Amino acid sequence: xxxxxxxxxxxxxxxxxxxxxxxxxxxxxxxxxxxxxxxxxxxxxxxxxxxxxxxxxxxxxxxxxxxxxxxxxxxxxxxxxxxxxxxxxxxxxxxxxxxxxxxxxxxxxxxxxxxxxxxxxxxxxxxxxxxxxxxxxxxxxxxxxxxxxxxxxxxxxxxxxxxxxxxxxxxxxxxxxxxxxxxxxxxxxxxxxxxxxxxxxxxxxxxxxxxxxxxxxxxxxxxxxxxxxxxxxxxxxxxxxxxxxxxxxxxxxxxxxxxxxxxxxxxxxxxxxxxxxxxxxxxxxxxxxxxxxxxxxxxxxxxxxxxxxxxxxxxxxx
Amino acid sequence: xxxxxxxxxxxxxxxxxxxxxxxxxxxxxxxxxxxxxxxxxxxxxxxxxxxxxxxxxxxxxxxxxxxxxxxxxxxxxxxxxxxxxxxxxxx
Numbered sequence: 127x128x129x130x131x132x133x134x135x136x137x138x139x140x141x142x143x144x145x146x147x148x149x150x151x152x153x154x155x156x157x158x159x160x161x162x163x164x165x166x167x168x169x170x171x172x173x174x175x176x177x178x179x180x181x182x183x184x185x186x187x188x189x190x191x192x193x194x195x196x197x198x199x200x201x202x203x204x205x206x207x208x209x210x211x212x213x214x215x216x217x218x219x220x221x222x223x224x225x226x227x228x229x230x231x232x233x234x235x236x237x238x239x240x241x242x243x244x245x246x247x248x249x250x251x252x253x254x255x256x257x258x259x260x261x262x263x264x265x266x267x268x269x270x271x272x273x274x275x276x277x278x279x280x281x282x283x284x285x286x287x288x289x290x291x292x293x294x295x296x297x298x299x300x301x302x303x304x305x306x307x308x309x310x311x312x313x314x315x316x317x318x319x320x321x322x323x324x325x326x327x328x329x330x331x332x333x334x335x336x337x338x339x340x341x342x343x344x345x346x347x348x349x350x351x352x353x354x355x356x357x358x359x360x361x362x363x364x365x366x367x368x369x370x371x372x373x374x375x376x377x378x379x380x381x382x383x384x385x386x387x388x389x390x391x392x393x394x395x396x397x398x399x400x401x402x403x404x405x406x407x408x409x410x411x412x413x414x415x416x417x418x419x420x421x422x423x424x425x426x427x428x429x430x431x432x433x434x435x436x437x438x439x440x441x442x443x444x
Numbered sequence: 445x446x447x448x449x450x451x452x453x454x455x456x457x458x459x460x461x462x463x464x465x466x467x468x469x470x471x472x473x474x475x476x477x478x479x480x481x482x483x484x485x486x487x488x489x490x491x492x493x494x495x496x497x498x499x500x501x502x503x504x505x506x507x508x509x510x511x512x513x514x515x516x517x518x519x520x521x522x523x524x525x526x527x528x529x530x531x532x533x534x535x
Contacts, residue, residue: 321461322461322464322465325465325469326465326468326469326472329469329472329473330472333473333476362458365455365456365457365458365459366455366457366458367458368458368461368462368465369458372458372461372462375462376462376465376466376469377469
């Protein structure tokens with residue numbers, strides 16, 4: 127016997143509330159069918175360049191947002207695109223280190239917003255790629271230094287300067303900095319590790335992208351992409367790690383790219399050279415593939431299958 | 445790590461992770477889709493019910509479900525077994 131009282135109440139208000147989860151169940155077709163930036167620009171006969179704003183976000187910290195922002199920005203610039211990459215992590219500036227321009231930061235994002243420097247003064251031109259610029263986060267501890275209007279103005283000015291892409295490197299969490307990094311985005315790269323807390327936080331972020339962005343407010347959608355990082359095919363094969371399919375299945379989104387776990391990532395950050403610039407690195411090549419897919423190219427996933435381990439490597443490496 | 449580790453049977457922890465995520469993500473999505481007052485409503489209902497019956501914290505379920513063109517507020521309360529006073533876990 128299981129005594130159970132069930133009450134059904136019909137609310138008077140018959141407003142239909144649309145659950146967000148439902149709205150992004152089948153994104154596969156969309157991912158393939160989008161108008162690429164190139165097509166959009168060509169449609170306008172080059173009269174006006176459309177700027178695309180891409181947020182790199184994750185919710186959880188330490189999953190590889192800054193590494194991804196740096197490599198995606200570099201990768202796009204290497205394809206001849208004019209790219210600005212902005213660090214939204216006010217108080218904890220780090221993108222400059224990953225990009226290797228930390229000693230050239232004079233003015234930062236907050237200086238520009240507060241009118242203490244021009245955008246031109248604050249943009250740091252990359253030494254390797256002519257069309258790549260970095261806007262560093264400020265080190266101020268004032269959380270309210272970023273404002274929605276201020277961010278909007280900087281993004282509009284970059285757009286008027288003819289930038290093709292603006293990559294917004296979001297801070298971790300779901301506070302103001304993360305909110306502002308995603309608010310104006312056209313596309314979102316959600317960086318996720320094949321690990322429970324990261325996947326859960328990503329789902330939370332996907333919910334926010336579908337409700338707390340300018341596009342959502344206008345009834346449009348931010349185009350979402352998953353990017354798996356720190357993926358270990360061998361551990362997946364041993365059923366110790368969530369697979370690409372598992373993560374895609376849980377989050378209802380296809381992966382834009384899968385970056386294998388690699389010591390090259392730390393080496394790259396040690397040197398201040400985004401890993402995508404390392405032609406020897408599998409992680410770098412995986413980022414390059416992701417950039418190509420972002421630009422509308424179809425490429426198969428690489429480095430996602432475990433190589434057959436011989437008896438001796440099993441014996442000695444475990 | 446012992447050199448004989450590979451001889452031990454592997455645990456299927458990835459499957460456990462997937463199952464746990466599937467449940468928590470579904471639960472959080474349904475809460476997210478609904479109006480903001482649902483969690484508070486649930487908590488207050490629980491408080492009222494607990495004045496009269498001793499029930500588990502997860503005994504009260506409040507969901508917004510679709511019934512044709514209407515949204516239906518579905519409230520279900522699992523009462524404890526009468527004789528032993530313990531919560532009935534079956535649903």
